[in-house]
Amino acid sequence: MLAVCLLTFIAALTAAVPTPTPEPPNGIHQCARSECPVYTELEDYGLDMWKRRIEPGVWVRKVAPTCNRTDALGLVYIDIHNYFVDNRINRTTPIMMEVSENKAAPSFCPDQLESFPCCDEIYALLFYIPAVSQATAPPPSKDSGVELVHMEDPREFYGITFGGRPVNHNVTAKYKQLSEYLDDQGIRFDDDAFLVATYDSSRRPQPHRNEILIPIKKPGRSHDRNDGIDYENEGQENQANSAIQRSPITIMKFYLLYPVIMFFQKW
Ligand SMILES: *[C@@H]1O[C@H](CO)[C@@H](O)[C@H](O)[C@H]1NC(C)=O
Ligand SMILES: *[C@@H]1O[C@H](CO)[C@@H](O)[C@H](O)[C@H]1NC(C)=O
Ligand SMILES: *[C@@H]1O[C@H](CO)[C@@H](O)[C@H](O)[C@H]1NC(C)=O
16 A cells, blocks of 8 residues: 555656756757757857857758849758658758858959859858758758868857847848948958858747857958969959950869869858
8 A cells, every 4th residue: 555655756757857958068958859969158248249259060051053142041941851752861050041252253244244153242041050961961062062071170259149040131121230340349250251050940840049140250351362262364454345255164273173173261
């Protein structure tokens, strides 16, 4: 009898203890649902602004063939999604949209035409490969346009967290808020690229989490290109007749080199 009572008591106790929701080490609850890159929080500036290190890892990336930021995600999402599905790799969060100034454009492109790759900004989608699959993730097929990016060094970013959907004007407003804060503090940052991280699909109930990440200014890096790639037709005097100088070979080279150029400049 006593034993039965005791057992019932224990059973009741066990039932009363709520199963703890696992908290991910970075405190971002979306990262408990789905694996996130490894973050190390470096500073908290308050007002949802912070400095973070993203630890080395493997990513998949695809450049969106468009000059329209709104269209970019829809154009490349499925190819990256398919890479995960086809290779039975679990999806991760967040979706990262890389927005970068198209520095190569002026020498290759006519001024009047804004169509890919002659955009002011280039957009690329990035997804983190889960840790367990990083060593074995197979190279994506060439025609998918998806590439594997081995980020071998940690990268540091300033960031700001915000809710809602990362629509363009909200992204712009948050970028402005963060960059103005950094300017006021005299903190130098890389102003030619940033990332927009989205942690929730639009179908999920609010609150959602989004972030803008601005790369720290790399010490000793000037604004000049120093990626060791010999750009053709550089300089002001060439811009007027750049349209004439854009041979098909040049365009081809541009397409092929682009992912490499972007990676070394931005990441
Ligand atoms: C970008 O695409 C969106 C949706 O497809 C469209 O509504 C918008 O007008 C486009 N913006 C420009 C500048 O073409
Ligand atoms: C993918 O995620 C599921 C559910 O979290 C897990 O059971 C499975 O082991 C994961 N697969 C791989 C290959 O990591
Ligand atoms: C954009 O930001 C405004 C102001 O913070 C907010 O009210 C609005 O809901 C946001 N839009 C979306 C789509 O999240």
